[in-house]
Amino acid sequence: MRSFQDRVTVGIQGGLAHVRLARPDKHNGMDFTMLRGVIDACRSLRRDRDVRVAILSGDGPSFCAGLDFKTVLSKPVSAVAGYAKLWKPARNDFQAWSMAWRELPFPVIAAVHGNCFGAGIQLALGADIRIATPDAKLSVMESRYGLVPDMGGAALLREVVSLDVAKELCFTGRILSGTEAHRLGLVTHLDADPLAAAEKLASEIATRSPDAVAAGKFLLQQAWHDDEPAALSFERHWQRRLMGRANQRIAVKNNLSREAQAHPKPYRPRSVSA
Numbered sequence: 001m002r003s004f005q006d007r008v009t010v011g012i013q014g015g016l017a018h019v020r021l022a023r024p025d026k027h028n029g030m031d032f033t034m035l036r037g038v039i040d041a042c043r044s045l046r047r048d049r050d051v052r053v054a055i056l057s058g059d060g061p062s063f064c065a066g067l068d069f070k071t072v073l074s075k076p077v078s079a080v081a082g083y084a085k086l087w088k089p090a091r092n093d094f095q096a097w098s099m100a101w102r103e104l105p106f107p108v109i110a111a112v113h114g115n116c117f118g119a120g121i122q123l124a125l126g127a128d129i130r131i132a133t134p135d136a137k138l139s140v141m142e143s144r145y146g147l148v149p150d151m152g153g154a155a156l157l158r159e160v161v162s163l164d165v166a167k168e169l170c171f172t173g174r175i176l177s178g179t180e181a182h183r184l185g186l187v188t189h190l191d192a193d194p195l196a197a198a199e200k201l202a203s204e205i206a207t208r209s210p211d212a213v214a215a216g217k218f219l220l221q222q223a224w225h226d227d228e229p230a231a232l233s234f235e236r237h238w239q240r241r242l243m244g245r246a247n248q249r250i251a252v253k254n255n256l257s258r259e260a261q262a263h264p265k266p267y268r269p270r271s272v273s274a
Helices: 032-046 069-073 076-087 093-103 119-126 153-157 163-172 178-184 194-205 210-223 228-242 246-256 258-262
Strands: 002-004 008-013 016-021 053-058 108-112 115-117 129-132 137-139
Touching (some): 002 032, 008 032, 016 194, 053 119, 053 194, 093 119, 108 119, 108 194, 115 119, 119 137, 119 153, 129 178, 210 228
Parallel strands (some): 016 053, 053 108, 108 129
Antiparallel strands (some): 008 016
16 A cells, blocks of 8 residues: 555555545545645556556545645645646646546546545546445535636536536536436446445456557547547557557457356556557
């Protein structure tokens, strides 16, 4: 088990990485230290070719209750530095909080319980799949503080809900139950035990070629909102990256040979990256 900035822990076993926000006494409210811890943990995982799936969760009563305003504002120098980054043209650390998970060459599943507000829901949206308890509380809460989502929310909401729904959520800052969030498309699945459900799904994903899974993630992220010629071009690009390679040959054997189906050959470490 590794700790990043005393705010995030990462444990890896059998190709499954458990990434946990570790500030339970504050409902995993995000401060500058946690922001750095999440980014550091993500960078560390990106270098590990043996990780097949990562699960994001929060210790204690909540997934992430959003920005810890009291702690952040108690450090005016850091707050001013964070504000200054809004004027730069490149992606900033606040946006990397959620967007960096999309660059990992394996699926990321968010297991959501308790409060998931503001920064928390944007972190969850950065995952590929979200599993929440029916009674979880989710909100795009920034309008309550006179702000807009600025941690990847605009880029990520467009992939899961329609524009009118995203506008309503941003305008109102309304708190939704997990059940309501699932109905709107913010949440992929509902489960009373989202962590166990995430582990079960991770086990299923891990039976597939890690290269095919990585390529599938990047293909869909690139093609989803582009035009048809671009989408087809991305298909050709990623298929070229897979065909004839070691893990593709193993996948064919594992699925066509009866002996291999009973005793599948293990895949090699992932070779595909963004």
